[in-house]
Amino acid sequence: MLRAPRSHVGLTHNEQYRRALELCEHLPFHRPWSLETFVAGVGVLVGTPITIGDLPDVLIAEGLTGLWIPAPLMHSIFVPAEADGEYREHLVAHELAHIAMAYFATESERREMRREVFARLAPQLPLTVIDHRDPPPMLCYARSEMMHPLEQRAEWLATLILCRASDIREPLYPASLPAPQRALLDRFAKMYGADRA
Numbered sequence: 001m002l003r004a005p006r007s008h009v010g011l012t013h014n015e016q017y018r019r020a021l022e023l024c025e026h027l028p029f030h031r032p033w034s035l036e037t038f039v040a041g042v043g044v045l046v047g048t049p050i051t052i053g054d055l056p057d058v059l060i061a062e063g064l065t066g067l068w069i070p071a072p073l074m075h076s077i078f079v080p081a082e083a084d085g086e087y088r089e090h091l092v093a094h095e096l097a098h099i100a101m102a103y104f105a106t107e108s109e110r111r112e113m114r115r116e117v118f119a120r121l122a123p124q125l126p127l128t129v130i131d132h133r134d135p136p137p138m139l140c141y142a143r144s145e146m147m148h149p150l151e152q153r154a155e156w157l158a159t160l161i162l163c164r165a166s167d168i169r170e171p172l173y174p175a176s177l178p179a180p181q182r183a184l185l186d187r188f189a190k191m192y193g194a195d196r197a
């Protein structure tokens, strides 16, 4: 079931938004929201752990706001060290969006993604070379490339992730509640899916 936030009514005609919304339904949201738990959950979903590191200053100076380096044993995400709060969550969510988009893509979509990324990184490379290479790193810039369909979809998915996060940021009950009542409410929450977004 597609659940667009109320403030997004009317956006479902946008193909990139609609595809982001479909993908968002597969992501592991749990209450209360924690970025670390979500990152770990996406890692479990795609079968590869995800680490987050600091984006080097030299790349920030070039206008990058995030970087994803895919690898068989570990996905590495890099965001500026000084980014904090919801801005940092958004930057991380944007890179997670790229990881999820690649994971759920069909083989032909994956080939298309690889071609689109290489067209930006190394336009001189022939397709015959690109099609036989490993996935390239995903470089995400602040604004200049936001018109690119892949970037639009990743940005919509990051926005949707943060919308869900704000819905489930608070626990269902106060921490002071006695343990037996907490256990009972936990059971009800799981039964009705309220422990998820």
Ligand SMILES: [Zn+2]
Pocket: 094, 098, 138, 139, 140, 141, 151, 154
């Ligand atoms: Zn991006």
